[in-house]
Amino acid sequence: MRRLAVFGLGYVGSEVAMLASERGFEVTGVDTDSTVVQAAQDAPLTTSERFTATTDGAAAVTGADTVVVTVPTPIDSSFSVDLSALQAVCETVATGLPESPGGTLVVVESTIPPGTVSDIVAPAFEDLGHVPGQDVQLAHAPERIDPGNDEWSLAEIPRVVGADNDSGLDAAVTFYERLLDASIHPVSSTAAAAASKIIENAYRDINIAFVNEIATTLEQLGIDTTEVLDAADTKPFGFTRFSPGAGVGGHCIPIDPYFLIEKATSKDLNSRFLETAREINDKMPRYVADKTIHYLVRSGRLPQHASVLLLGKAFKPDIPDTRNSPYFPIRTALETYDVSIHTYDPLLPSESTVESPYQPVDAVVLVTDHEAFRGLDPERLADRGVEVVVDGRNVLDADAIRAAGLRYAGVGRP
Structure with a gap:
C-alpha cells in the first residue's frame, strides 16, 4: 500500500x-x-x-x-x-x-x-x-x-x-x-465510526449552547458570566470549561449534529438536545447584532445613520477560513437595521473593506478572536470616534475600554 x-x-x-x-x-x-x-x-x-x-x-x-x-x-x-x-x-x-x-x-x-x-x-x-x-x-x-x-x-x-x-x-x-x-x-463497523465523529462535535455544540444560554440568563440577572466561569473552572474535576460567544462556525460543529438528527427523524425518534443546541447557537449572531444596536441607541446613534466595523470574517482564530462563519449572520442581522458595515480581517485582506481596525466608525464588533485583535488599543479607537465596542468573544480588556470613555458590551456581561 x-x-x-x-x-x-x-x-x-x-x-x-x-x-x-x-x-x-x-x-x-x-x-x-x-x-x-x-x-x-x-x-x-x-x-x-x-x-x-x-x-x-x-x-x-x-x-x-x-x-x-x-x-x-x-x-x-x-x-x-x-x-x-x-x-x-x-x-x-x-x-x-x-x-x-x-x-x-x-x-x-x-x-x-x-x-x-x-x-x-x-x-x-x-x-x-x-x-x-x-x-x-x-x-x-x-x-x-x-x-x-x-x-x-x-x-x-x-x-x-x-x-x-x-x-x-x-x-x-x-x-x-x-x-x-x-x-x-x-x-466494529463503519456506522460506529461515523457516529463517533458526530458525537465528538455534538458534544461541543451542546456544551457551547449551554454556556450561551447561561450567559444570556446571567446577563439579565446582572451577573458577569466570565467571572462565574472563572470561578467554576477552579474545580479540579467534574467541570470542563466552554465559553459563550458570537456564534459557532466551521465545517463540523454547526453541521454534523444534523446528520444524526436526520437519521433519528427517519426512525421516528427525536434529538431534543441536538436540536435545542443548534437553535440556541444559531441565535447568537442575532444576539450580538441586537446588542450592538442597543448600545448604539444608548449612545444616541440611530441605526440608519450609524456605521459598524466587524473585526474578523474567519470562523475561528488565526486561520483564513470563512466556512459557516458567524460573521455572515451578524452582518445580515445588522443590515436589517440599515447600518453601514465595514469589515477587517488581517488574514483575509482581499475580503476586507478597510486596512486596519482603527476606523472612523460608531461601533466596533469583535467577531473572530484573532491574536492580532488581543492588543486592540481603546485610546486609538476613541481617537477615531468609536463609541461602542461589542466583544463577541469576551477577550478584550473591558476596564481599559471603559477607561477610554467607550461603552463596552460582552456576551453575558452586564
Whole structure:
C-alpha cells in the first residue's frame, strides 16, 4: 500500500496528500475543479516529487492500491445532508478500480451519517460487479484535522477506523499505522465510526449552547458570566470549561449534529438536545447584532445613520477560513437595521473593506478572536470616534475600554 489516490483537495484532502507523500507514498490528488488541480500542479502541496494532481479520477484509481475520499458532505437549506459528491466519487472509483490481490482499499474520511457506507458507498461498487470484502475493501475513518492547531498535527491525532468486515478493517488499520504516528482505534463497523465523529462535535455544540444560554440568563440577572466561569473552572474535576460567544462556525460543529438528527427523524425518534443546541447557537449572531444596536441607541446613534466595523470574517482564530462563519449572520442581522458595515480581517485582506481596525466608525464588533485583535488599543479607537465596542468573544480588556470613555458590551456581561 504505497500508491494513494486522494479525492478532494480541500482542507482535509490536501493535508492527507501532503503527509502521505512525505511518508513515502506515491500520491495522486484528484479534484473536479480544474483550477484547484492547476494550483496544486503550479504550487505543489509538498516539495516531494511523489505528488501529482489530476481531474481524471478513474485514471488515478487505476494506478492506486489505496483511495481516500475527502469530498464535502454539506447540508442544504432544509438541514438535510447532501451526499451527491460522495456518491459521484464512489461511482468514479468503482469505474477505475483495478484488479488487486486482496482488493483496493477505499476509505471515506468525509463526515457522513451512520449507515452511509452500507447504503450508498457499497452499492456504488456492487452495481459495477465489485464485491466488498473481496476486490474492494471499504472503510470509514472520520477526519480529525483541526486547521490552525499547531499543537496537534494530522500525524499526531489518534484516529477511529471502522469497517463492516474483518479484511476491510485490517487493511484500513494497516494503512493508517503507516500514515500516522498516532494510535489507531478500530471499531466494529463503519456506522460506529461515523457516529463517533458526530458525537465528538455534538458534544461541543451542546456544551457551547449551554454556556450561551447561561450567559444570556446571567446577563439579565446582572451577573458577569466570565467571572462565574472563572470561578467554576477552579474545580479540579467534574467541570470542563466552554465559553459563550458570537456564534459557532466551521465545517463540523454547526453541521454534523444534523446528520444524526436526520437519521433519528427517519426512525421516528427525536434529538431534543441536538436540536435545542443548534437553535440556541444559531441565535447568537442575532444576539450580538441586537446588542450592538442597543448600545448604539444608548449612545444616541440611530441605526440608519450609524456605521459598524466587524473585526474578523474567519470562523475561528488565526486561520483564513470563512466556512459557516458567524460573521455572515451578524452582518445580515445588522443590515436589517440599515447600518453601514465595514469589515477587517488581517488574514483575509482581499475580503476586507478597510486596512486596519482603527476606523472612523460608531461601533466596533469583535467577531473572530484573532491574536492580532488581543492588543486592540481603546485610546486609538476613541481617537477615531468609536463609541461602542461589542466583544463577541469576551477577550478584550473591558476596564481599559471603559477607561477610554467607550461603552463596552460582552456576551453575558452586564
